[in-house]
Amino acid sequence: MEDALRKRGAGLTAFFFSGICAISTGVIVSLLQDQHGFDYGVTGTLLSLMNIGNLAAGFMAGLLPGRIGMKKSVTLLTIGYAAGYIIMGVTGWVTLLMLAFFLLGIAKGSTINTCTILVGDYSKDRTVGMNLMHACYACGALLCPFFIAAAAKIGAAAPMLALAACGAALWLVFFVTPMDGIAGKKGGSGTDWSFLKSRKFWLLVGLIFCQNAAETGVTSWMVSYFKGSGIISGTVSAYTVTVMWAATLIARLLIAFVVPLKKPAKAMIVMSLGCIVFYVGLMLSHTQLPAIAILFCFAFSMAGMNPTAVSLAGRMTNVTSIGVLLPAASSGAIIMPWVIGAAADRYGISTGMATNIAPCVGLLVFSVLVSRLPGEEG
Numbered sequence: 001m002e003d004a005l006r007k008r009g010a011g012l013t014a015f016f017f018s019g020i021c022a023i024s025t026g027v028i029v030s031l032l033q034d035q036h037g038f039d040y041g042v043t044g045t046l047l048s049l050m051n052i053g054n055l056a057a058g059f060m061a062g063l064l065p066g067r068i069g070m071k072k073s074v075t076l077l078t079i080g081y082a083a084g085y086i087i088m089g090v091t092g093w094v095t096l097l098m099l100a101f102f103l104l105g106i107a108k109g110s111t112i113n114t115c116t117i118l119v120g121d122y123s124k125d126r127t128v129g130m131n132l133m134h135a136c137y138a139c140g141a142l143l144c145p146f147f148i149a150a151a152a153k154i155g156a157a158a159p160m161l162a163l164a165a166c167g168a169a170l171w172l173v174f175f176v177t178p179m180d181g182i183a184g185k186k187g188g189s190g191t192d193w194s195f196l197k198s199r200k201f202w203l204l205v206g207l208i209f210c211q212n213a214a215e216t217g218v219t220s221w222m223v224s225y226f227k228g229s230g231i232i233s234g235t236v237s238a239y240t241v242t243v244m245w246a247a248t249l250i251a252r253l254l255i256a257f258v259v260p261l262k263k264p265a266k267a268m269i270v271m272s273l274g275c276i277v278f279y280v281g282l283m284l285s286h287t288q289l290p291a292i293a294i295l296f297c298f299a300f301s302m303a304g305m306n307p308t309a310v311s312l313a314g315r316m317t318n319v320t321s322i323g324v325l326l327p328a329a330s331s332g333a334i335i336m337p338w339v340i341g342a343a344a345d346r347y348g349i350s351t352g353m354a355t356n357i358a359p360c361v362g363l364l365v366f367s368v369l370v371s372r373l374p375g376e377e378g
Contacts (some may be wrong), residue, residue, distance in 0.1 A: 002196065003164050003178065004122040008129070010177035011118030012136045014078075017170035018111045019140025019245075020147060021081045023161070024163050025050060025104065026241060030223045035156065036092045040224075040349065043340020044250060046101045047220045051334035053105020058113055058327025060106075067312065070179040072150035074114050078174055080107030081167025089160035107167065111327055120263065128256045135252035150319035175306070195321045203307050203370050205329050207268070210362035211305045213332030214275060216233065217356035219244065220337045221349075222295070228349040231291050243292055244299040251303030264308045265371040271308075272363035274301030279360050283353065303362065312370065332359060 025047065033043050064073035080103035087100035115133060123129025151162040178320050195201045222240055226232040232240065234366060261267045278298035279320065285291040344352030 007118045007177060007179075008122040010116040011174055012123075012133055014116045014170050015119075017135050017140075017166050017173070018115070018138035020144050020166050021085070021104070021140075021163055021170065022108045022137075023141035023241060023245065024148060024159075025101070026219045026221075026223055027145055028159065028163070029220070030227065031148075031152075031159065032088070032092070038094075038110065040341045040352070041083060042094065043224065044338045045339035045343070047216075048334050049098050049360065050101040050105040050108070051216065051330060051337065052113075053102040053107075053229045054109035054330045055105070055327045057106040057109030058273075059324075060110070070114075071174075071315040073108060074174045074179065077110035078107045078114075078171050079167075080104055080110075081170055082164045085164035085167060089157040089164065097356045107170075109327060109330065113171065116326070118177075119333060120310075120341060125260075125307065127261060127311040130311045131252045131256040131304065134303075134307045135249055138245045138252055139247035141240055142249055144245075145239050145241050146147040146260040148151070183369060187364045188229040189236065200370070200373050201313065201321070201325065203366055203373070204313055205325055207309050207363065207366035207370060208306060208325070208329035209300070209332040210359040210366060211332070212330050213307065213336035213359035214277070214279075214356060214363065215302055215306075216333035216334040217340055217353070217359070218295075218298070221340050221344075221353060224339060225349050225353050228344075229286075231286060232288050232293060240292065240295060243296050247296045247299035248303040251300045255304050255308075258346075259344075261304070261308060264312055265367070265373075268305060268367040269306055269364065271301050271303075271305055272360070272367045274298075275305075276357070276361055280359055283357070285349070293317065309370075341354055 012255075029046055032038065038046075043261075055085055057080075060073070060077060067073075084100040084103035084107070086219075087096055087103070091097070115244055116130075119129050120126055123132075148159040148223040149163065151158040159368075219241070222244070226240055255261060275298060278294050280302055281294045282291060282298055310325075313321065336356065339355055340352040343355050
């Protein structure tokens with residue numbers, strides 16, 4: 001029992017630090033854009049490279065534990081947060097920044113996979129555990145603008161170096177956590193690949209693909225959108241990340257402790273409808289207060305989608321299936337920032353952000369399909 005609590009606690013703690021390190025990129029990329037004069041296309045490429053790293057790490061996190069052990073693979077892959085932000089703090093060369101964002105993605109993907117196993121396998125209730133884990137992530141994300149603003153008072157490179165320290169703290173959590181037996185019981189030559197034949201598995205991949213695309217489109221570009229469109233001033237726009245993640249934190253804590261989802265599949269339909277309505281409202285908002293209020297509502301609607309979808313995987317969840325599910329779905333987070341950046345360069349930032357309605361509609365489609373599966377109707 002004590003060992004289980006320690007592993008679960010490590011997953012929750014590491015995901016908190018990952019929230020700071022991963023979500024800070026939306027603010028950091030805006031700072032880099034201002035410092036070095038990058039256009040929207042370069043900015044979108046950097047963000048997409050982070051998510052390509054996330055994709056690659058997911059597959060590595062699913063395969064490496066069976067070969068070199070869980071501890072070695074995790075500590076190898078999660079050093080990318082510290083390394084990536086150090087690179088950003090010391091150089092403005094685009095090629096090296098591309099490497100830095102790729103390393104951040106590797107660390108992010110490995111952390112997601114590892115924490116999903118640590119928390120999911122050692123929680124009495126998977127839905128509660130996953131929402132609590134993502135609440136820890138949201139809490140870290142909530143703090144990142146304040147963290148960056150405090151560090152920025154020291155110097156231009158200080159925010160990146162402070163985030164590198166957070167990445168080192170995350171790495172240390174995994175380094176001191178016992179991970180014996182995790183890969184052994186879930187991976188190796190006896191791995192069950194039957195989940196690949198499951199229609200439910202691939203519908204969940206599609207659903208999380210759309211969730212990653214829609215959420216990343218907002219978290220990566222919203223600060224730049226508010227600044228570029230003039231809706232919110234440059235200084236205040238950075239704190240819209242806090243608004244979004246405050247809503248996310250509240251929603252996930254409500255799901256975990258106050259209003260647990262008795263019908264998760266049906267609940268996701270309601271959430272996805274909310275995402276569509278509020279995102280359209282966000283695109284139609286041209287003044288500060290309505291934009292912030294609707295962004296809060298959008299984030300509140302989106303908050304439960306990912307943890308609830310992952311929890312629905314049920315018995316299919318192991319190192320290997322998570323190593324396929326999350327990376328495959330994370331390709332949505334690779335594609336959408338690039339699509340928004342490309343559209344913004346050609347037609348303007350407002351049109352670029354409007355393209356993000358497509359994955360929001362996809363959420364509804366896949367939620368309906370999942371709800372019609374046998375055993376998910378009620």
